[in-house]
Amino acid sequence: MPTRSTVIAPAWLARVEPGLDVETGMAVVVQGDRIAAIEPVDRARAAHPQAEFIDLPGHLLCPGFVNLHCHAAMSLLRGAGDDLPLERWLGERIWPIEGQLMSPEFVHDGALLGCHELLLGGVTCVNDMYFFPESMLQAARALGMRASAGIVVIDFPSAWGTGPDDYLAKGLAMRDRWLDDPLVGFTLAPHAPYTVGDDALRRVATLSQELGLPVHIHVHETAQEIAQSVEQHGCRPLERLRRLGLLGPDLIAVHAVHLDPAEIALLARHSASVAHCPHSNLKLGSGIAPIAELLDAGVRIGLGTDGAASNNRLDLLHEAHTAAMLAKGASQRAEVFPARAVLEAMTLGGARALGKEDEIGSIRTGKQADLVAVDLHAPESRPVFDPISHLIYTAGREHVADVWIAGHHVVRKRQLAAMNGRTALSDVVGRIGVWQNRISRILSGTAAS
Amino acid sequence: MPTRSTVIAPAWLARVEPGLDVETGMAVVVQGDRIAAIEPVDRARAAHPQAEFIDLPGHLLCPGFVNLHCHAAMSLLRGAGDDLPLERWLGERIWPIEGQLMSPEFVHDGALLGCHELLLGGVTCVNDMYFFPESMLQAARALGMRASAGIVVIDFPSAWGTGPDDYLAKGLAMRDRWLDDPLVGFTLAPHAPYTVGDDALRRVATLSQELGLPVHIHVHETAQEIAQSVEQHGCRPLERLRRLGLLGPDLIAVHAVHLDPAEIALLARHSASVAHCPHSNLKLGSGIAPIAELLDAGVRIGLGTDGAASNNRLDLLHEAHTAAMLAKGASQRAEVFPARAVLEAMTLGGARALGKEDEIGSIRTGKQADLVAVDLHAPESRPVFDPISHLIYTAGREHVADVWIAGHHVVRKRQLAAMNGRTALSDVVGRIGVWQNRISRILSGTAAS
Numbered sequence: 001m002p003t004r005s006t007v008i009a010p011a012w013l014a015r016v017e018p019g020l021d022v023e024t025g026m027a028v029v030v031q032g033d034r035i036a037a038i039e040p041v042d043r044a045r046a047a048h049p050q051a052e053f054i055d056l057p058g059h060l061l062c063p064g065f066v067n068l069h070c071h072a073a074m075s076l077l078r079g080a081g082d083d084l085p086l087e088r089w090l091g092e093r094i095w096p097i098e099g100q101l102m103s104p105e106f107v108h109d110g111a112l113l114g115c116h117e118l119l120l121g122g123v124t125c126v127n128d129m130y131f132f133p134e135s136m137l138q139a140a141r142a143l144g145m146r147a148s149a150g151i152v153v154i155d156f157p158s159a160w161g162t163g164p165d166d167y168l169a170k171g172l173a174m175r176d177r178w179l180d181d182p183l184v185g186f187t188l189a190p191h192a193p194y195t196v197g198d199d200a201l202r203r204v205a206t207l208s209q210e211l212g213l214p215v216h217i218h219v220h221e222t223a224q225e226i227a228q229s230v231e232q233h234g235c236r237p238l239e240r241l242r243r244l245g246l247l248g249p250d251l252i253a254v255h256a257v258h259l260d261p262a263e264i265a266l267l268a269r270h271s272a273s274v275a276h277c278p279h280s281n282l283k284l285g286s287g288i289a290p291i292a293e294l295l296d297a298g299v300r301i302g303l304g305t306d307g308a309a310s311n312n313r314l315d316l317l318h319e320a321h322t323a324a325m326l327a328k329g330a331s332q333r334a335e336v337f338p339a340r341a342v343l344e345a346m347t348l349g350g351a352r353a354l355g356k357e358d359e360i361g362s363i364r365t366g367k368q369a370d371l372v373a374v375d376l377h378a379p380e381s382r383p384v385f386d387p388i389s390h391l392i393y394t395a396g397r398e399h400v401a402d403v404w405i406a407g408h409h410v411v412r413k414r415q416l417a418a419m420n421g422r423t424a425l426s427d428v429v430g431r432i433g434v435w436q437n438r439i440s441r442i443l444s445g446t447a448a449s
Numbered sequence: 450m451p452t453r454s455t456v457i458a459p460a461w462l463a464r465v466e467p468g469l470d471v472e473t474g475m476a477v478v479v480q481g482d483r484i485a486a487i488e489p490v491d492r493a494r495a496a497h498p499q500a501e502f503i504d505l506p507g508h509l510l511c512p513g514f515v516n517l518h519c520h521a522a523m524s525l526l527r528g529a530g531d532d533l534p535l536e537r538w539l540g541e542r543i544w545p546i547e548g549q550l551m552s553p554e555f556v557h558d559g560a561l562l563g564c565h566e567l568l569l570g571g572v573t574c575v576n577d578m579y580f581f582p583e584s585m586l587q588a589a590r591a592l593g594m595r596a597s598a599g600i601v602v603i604d605f606p607s608a609w610g611t612g613p614d615d616y617l618a619k620g621l622a623m624r625d626r627w628l629d630d631p632l633v634g635f636t637l638a639p640h641a642p643y644t645v646g647d648d649a650l651r652r653v654a655t656l657s658q659e660l661g662l663p664v665h666i667h668v669h670e671t672a673q674e675i676a677q678s679v680e681q682h683g684c685r686p687l688e689r690l691r692r693l694g695l696l697g698p699d700l701i702a703v704h705a706v707h708l709d710p711a712e713i714a715l716l717a718r719h720s721a722s723v724a725h726c727p728h729s730n731l732k733l734g735s736g737i738a739p740i741a742e743l744l745d746a747g748v749r750i751g752l753g754t755d756g757a758a759s760n761n762r763l764d765l766l767h768e769a770h771t772a773a774m775l776a777k778g779a780s781q782r783a784e785v786f787p788a789r790a791v792l793e794a795m796t797l798g799g800a801r802a803l804g805k806e807d808e809i810g811s812i813r814t815g816k817q818a819d820l821v822a823v824d825l826h827a828p829e830s831r832p833v834f835d836p837i838s839h840l841i842y843t844a845g846r847e848h849v850a851d852v853w854i855a856g857h858h859v860v861r862k863r864q865l866a867a868m869n870g871r872t873a874l875s876d877v878v879g880r881i882g883v884w885q886n887r888i889s890r891i892l893s894g895t896a897a898s
Contacts, residue, residue, distance in 0.1 A: 078831070079838045085783040117829040223781070282778030283842070285785070312842040313829070322771065326778075329731030332672070334534040336734070379878055380566040380762070382527070383885035385892070389528045393732070393761040398847035429828055436832035443834070 004407070005051040006030040009041045010061035010373055012387040015363040016347050021340075022387055028061060030369040033182075033406035037365055058377030059401060060387040062343065063362050064124025064146075064370035065316045066350025069216070069254045069275040069304025071130045072139070073110030075117065076435045077309035080443060086222050086284045094309055097442050098131075101435075102159040107132040109435060111139035112428045116421075117314045118305070119143055120414065121397035122372040124405045127252070127275075127304070127354060129189040129216055131160035134174050137184055142424040144410040146370065148354055150189025150216050151175065153200050164200035168207070183406055185354060187216035187252065193237035194225055198244060205245035214250045214355055216275075217241075220263075221255040222286045238263050247272060252353050254304065255280075256294075257287045264290065264297045273300040273353035276345070278322045279313070280306035291323065292331035295341070302350035303342075315397045320346050324392055339392040373402040452481040453856070454500040458490045459510035459822055461836040464812040465796050470789075471836055477510060479818040482631075482855035486814055507826030508850060509836040511792065512811050513573025513595075513819030514765045515799025518665070518703045518724040518753025520579045521588070522559030524566065525884045526758035529892060535671050535733045543758055546891050547580075550884075551608040556581040558884060560588035561877045565870075566763045567754070568592055569863065570846035571821040573854045576701070576724075576753070576803060578638040578665055580609035583623050586633055591873040593859040595819065597803055599638025599665050600624065602649050613649035617656070632855055634803060636665040636701065642686035643674055647693060654694035663699045663804055665724075666690075669712075670704040671735045687712050696721060701802050703753065704729075705743075706736045713739065713746045722749040722802030725794070727771045728762070729755035740772065741780035744790070751799035752791075764846045769795050773841055788841040822851040 009027040015038070027044035029037040029051065037044065045053060074094075081093030107130060115136075118126055128136050129150035140147035151171025153164050161167040171186075178184045188204045190196040196204075208215050219237050220226060229237045238259075241247055251272040259267075267274065276289055294301060303323055305314045320342050327337035351361025360370050375381075376390050378399060384390055403411035416422045458476040464487070476493035478486040478500065486493065494502060523543075530542030556579060564585075567575055577585050578599035589596035600620025602613050610616040620635075627633045637653045639645040645653075657664050668686050669675060678686045687708075690696055700721040708716070716723065725738055743750060752772055754763045769791050776786035800810025809819050824830075825839050827848060833839055852860035865871045 076832060079834045079843060082835070082838045082842060083777075083784045083787040089783070113828060113831065120829070278778075279774055282774035283783065285777045285781045285783030287781050288778050308843075312838070313845070315845075318845075322774070325728055325731035325771070326775075328532075328734045329727075329737050329775075332734045332736050334538070334732065334734030335532045338532040379562060379874065380569070382562065382878070382881045383525060383888070385528045385885070385889065386531070389531045389761070393531060394528060394757075396762070396764075396767075396845060396847065398845065425828065429831070432831045436834070439832070440834065 003032040005036070005048055006054060006409070007044045007048050007051045008054045008056065008061060008371065010056040010059045012060045013363070014060060014062040014343065014388055016063050016344055017362050017364055028363060028371065030404065030407045033368055035363060035365055035367050035369050038363065056373050056402070059373045059375050060391055061371055061373050062391065063347040064360065064372050064403065064405065065122045065346050066302065066354070066361060067118055067123045067126045067305055067316050068252065068302035068350040068353055069277055069306055070114070070118070070126050070128045070314065071307030072114030072118070072126060072128050072136055072314070073107040073130050074307030074309040075114035075314065076106065076110040077439065078312045080309060080439055086286060087224065089284060089310065093443070097439055100442055101438060102131055104132045104135045106435070107135035108139050109428045109431055111136040112142065112424055113432065114308060114314050115140045115143050115145055116416070116425050118316070119145055119403060120400065120411060121315045121317060122374070122400040122403060123316050124370040124372065124403060125350070125360060127187065127216060127350070131158050133171070137178060141181065141183065143416070143421040144405050144408050146183040146360070146405055148185040148187055149174070150187050152189045152191065153204060154191040154195050155197055155200065156195070164196070164203070168203065185356065187214040189216040192218040192225070193229060193240055201241070201244045201246060208250050212355070214252050214353065215246055216252045216254065218254045219256060220253070220258045221281070223258055226258055238266065242266065250355070255286065255289065257281050257289045259290055261293070264293050264299060267294070268297040268299045271300065273302055273349070275302050275304040275353065276323055277304040277306040277319070278326050279319060280310040284310055288326060288330045291327035292333060292336045295337060300349060300352055301345045302353045303346045316346055317395060317397050317400070320392055339389045342392045343388055369404050369407040371404040372400060375399045375401045454485070454497055455479040455503060455858070456493045456497050456500045457503045457505065457510060457820065459505040459508045461509045462812070463509060463511040463792065463837055465512050465793055466811050466813055477812060477820065479853065479856045482817055484812060484814055484816050484818050487812065505822050505851070508822045508824050509840055510820055510822050511840065512796040513809065513821050513852065513854065514571045514795050515751065515803070515810060516567055516572045516575045516754055516765050517701065517751035517799040517802055518726055518755055519563070519567070519575050519577050519763065520756030521563030521567070521575060521577050521585055521763070522556040522579050523756030523758040524563035524763065525555065525559035526888065527761045529758060529888055535735060536673065538733060538759065542892070546888055549891055550887060551580050553581045553584045555884070556584035557588050558877045558880055560585040561591065561873055562881065563757060563763050564589045564592050564594055565865070565874050567765070568594055568852060569849065569860060570764045570766060571823070571849040571852060572765050573819040573821065573852060574799070574809060576636065576665060576799070580607050582620065586627060590630065590632065592865070592870040593854050593857050595632040595809070595854055597634040597636055598623070599636050601638045601640065602653060603640040603644050604646055604649065605644070613645070613652070617652065634805065636663040638665040641667040641670070641674070642678060642689055650690070650693045650695060657699050661804070663701050663802065664695055665701045665703065667703045668705060669702070669707045672707055675707055687715065691715065699804070704735065704738065706730050706738045708739055710742070713742050713748065716743070716748045717746040720749065722751055722798070724751050724753040724802065725772055726753040726755040726768070727775050728768060729759040733759055737775060737779045740776035741782060741785045744786060749798060749801055750794045751802045752795045765795055766844060766846050766849070769841055788838045791841045792837055818853050818856040820853040821849060824848045824850045
């Protein structure tokens with residue numbers, strides 16, 4: 001079978017490559033799973049007469065979005081616990097539900113629902129952390145998505161494992177089973193400093209070095225987490241991670257809301273990445289991450305949606321909009337986190353945090369063809385003075401028109417293109433009512449007790 | 450002609466009336482421009498066999514949204530000045546463009562574009578402030594929208610008038626021309642304390658009392674505005690408004706970002722309303738309004754989009770989402786501004802600020818039939834544990850399905866229903882390119898100079 005090829009000709013192209021801004025009149029040539037060329041439209045068509053030609057007037061083509069922190073399966077818990085701070089939200093809502101329902105089926109159905117929402121919103125790669133991670137991978141791959149699964153580690157037992165040793169053993173075995181799928185990656189995912197002890201964190205540090213895996217961990221999310229660490233360990237959580245050997249370019253520090261200037265400098269010096277999840281931080285009352293200061297210090301930033309139980313919308317463009325707004329508003333500096341920097345964070349920033357910046361995150365010849373086309377010609381987007389401004393400040397996920405992952409055209413005119421994706425989703429939609437009833441029963445039990 | 454009547458049967462009804470929460474199995478009966486009854490679906494159908502029956506499974510029906518602060522015509526300037534603080538944004542971008550292009554045609558075309566966006570997002574009443582307000586009214590009314598026009602007052606001349614006396618004379622004459630349209634209202638709209646002198650503000654206070662008109666004014670938007678007032682007038686702007694007789698239940702204090710505790714108490718004591726515009730405040734780097742403290746003090750809150758030049762999206766549901774998030778995050782109290790309070794702010798809160806709470810803002814027998822139906826059964830909204838939570842935390846304007854204003858079904862299944870609205874809009878969409886070219890030329894001249 002000859003390699004399929006496609007010539008995509010958008011009105012505007014944003015490659016997210018150094019020194020390049022918005023280009024017009026350019027086409028992206030896709031062959032197989034890779035970007036084969038970026039050249040003027042006429043030349044591309046002449047050079048590839050057999051290719052499918054996709055004309056996208058009024059559309060901006062940019063790299064696929066990388067969601068750097070998600071619990072996709074928690075979409076089944078969307079809206080199950082609002083207006084509660086983190087500790088009560090976890091203790092009174094999330095953990096009781098998870099305790100009763102956690103199973104491969106729960107994770108599969110929730111992840112399929114969540115990944116479907118992400119995909120239609122332009123996310124081509126999701127970095128996930130949850131129990132039964134293999135069920136998440138199956139869901140993401142059914143939709144054609146690129147996914148990074150967290151090898152979760154937590155001190156308490158769950159339906160997925162008995163403790164750190166068991167979680168690591170199961171996670172590493174899972175990793176072996178997926179080695180042949182180039183769209184699947186892994187992180188080590190200790191839940192948080194307050195739920196994982198020193199021994200397990202040391203093992204994670206060693207494994208990260210041995211296997212070259214990123215470490216995906218919630219850290220400095222709330223003021224309470226920090227106070228508790230000082231009391232229990234005699235230092236703040238980030239310092240504890242440093243002592244345990246976890247601070248380095250492989251660290252994905254999720255949330256990082258409460259940071260002092262020395263900690264910001266530490267993250268920068270170690271080339272660690274922050275997964276900024278503004279909606280989750282705001283909704284749980286955790287606070288506002290010091291993005292202006294992190295950017296000033298040169299800390300690497302990616303964006304995450306977190307799970308739908310604390311957001312409640314898995315929409316990375318929405319997250320990008322709020323990230324830009326919040327950085328400006330909190331610092332009272334309108335020039336902070338301009339649209340181009342936000343676009344870089346949600347594409348190349350996420351790729352870099354995952355160690356995949358040579359494969360995804362920008363539009364460059366030889367890279368994987370993970371692409372998103374956003375329609376900017378709806379009346380509510382007009383006029384257009386700067387398409388990157390419009391992508392971040394004006395457009396919504398409803399304007400995401402087409403998505404390619406590894407060269408596959410997985411969303412076509414706002415519809416799932418892959419037959420197996422459509423089928424998988426319609427099955428799940430039919431089962432959501434069952435999950436909703438089960439969760440409602442648990443919630444009414446919790447409220448009554 | 451017999452009065453048209455409609456029975457609307459949503460899955461969930463949120464009346465925004467004291468003591469009532471979400472109801473199921475209830476229908477809203479609309480006769481002419483008013484709500485005639487709210488009763489169980491079967492009884493409503495039996496009592497009104499000739500009525501059009503509109504079945505809305507999976508939809509939440511709530512009062513139409515009231516946008517308490519907008520410059521709808523500025524949608525033509527969408528994205529024309531990003532990443533700039535208020536003073537530079539006004540001085541380098543907005544005022545130069547307005548200075549050259551301001552005309553009834555500019556305002557009409559921009560307002561039609563802006564009102565179209567608002568209407569499809571569920572806004573049934575817009576409180577606007579801009580030059581050539583009559584052109585805004587014509588645009589809003591062409592789409593079937595309810596609108597409140599600001600009788601703008603500003604010390605400097607513009608294409609619309611020579612100074613305060615002229616602005617007031619023209620505005621009051623305009624008001625007389627629209628007295629017969631029950632969907633049109635007015636406010637006195639002095640631009641801001643820093644652009645309007647004491648004499649004009651005193652005249653506004655007198656006219657407000659004589660005519661019973663609300664006073665719609667930007668105030669305490671930036672720290673610089675306050676510092677300048679202290680230097681020039683020896684007091685902070687709100688205190689100056691108080692001395693000039695403007696502080697009372699008719700005051701719509703737009704932005705109110707920088708407030709000390711005494712000012713918050715003052716606003717509460719005088720029953721003034723705050724028009725909270727979170728995106729504009731964030732994007733211009735103005736800061737974060739102390740919503741938790743305002744709510745604690747019992748200050749009346751409404752929500753506004755501001756204009757598309759500083760937002761850049763006229764989407765009140767998006768504004769509501771951010772308002773909730775920001776109030777929680779800034780106060781680090783997750784329980785602040787819960788979904789029900791946000792829904793009240795964006796409906797009854799706005800109506801109250803405009804002095805229209807007996808006519809609009811909630812679903813009550815005898816009130817105007819301004820209604821919005823939001824589809825919560827899309828996969829990305831499922832499951833649904835609490836439809837009001839979903840409205841604020843999950844849904845987007847893309848889920849607004851149907852809109853009624855004064856009993857007219859102006860948006861039907863996400864499409865403009867009114868023929869004249871569709872025609873008016875398609876004319877404008879054709880002209881946007883012309884405005885875009887003119888604005889681009891001015892911007893490149895500004896950049897070069």
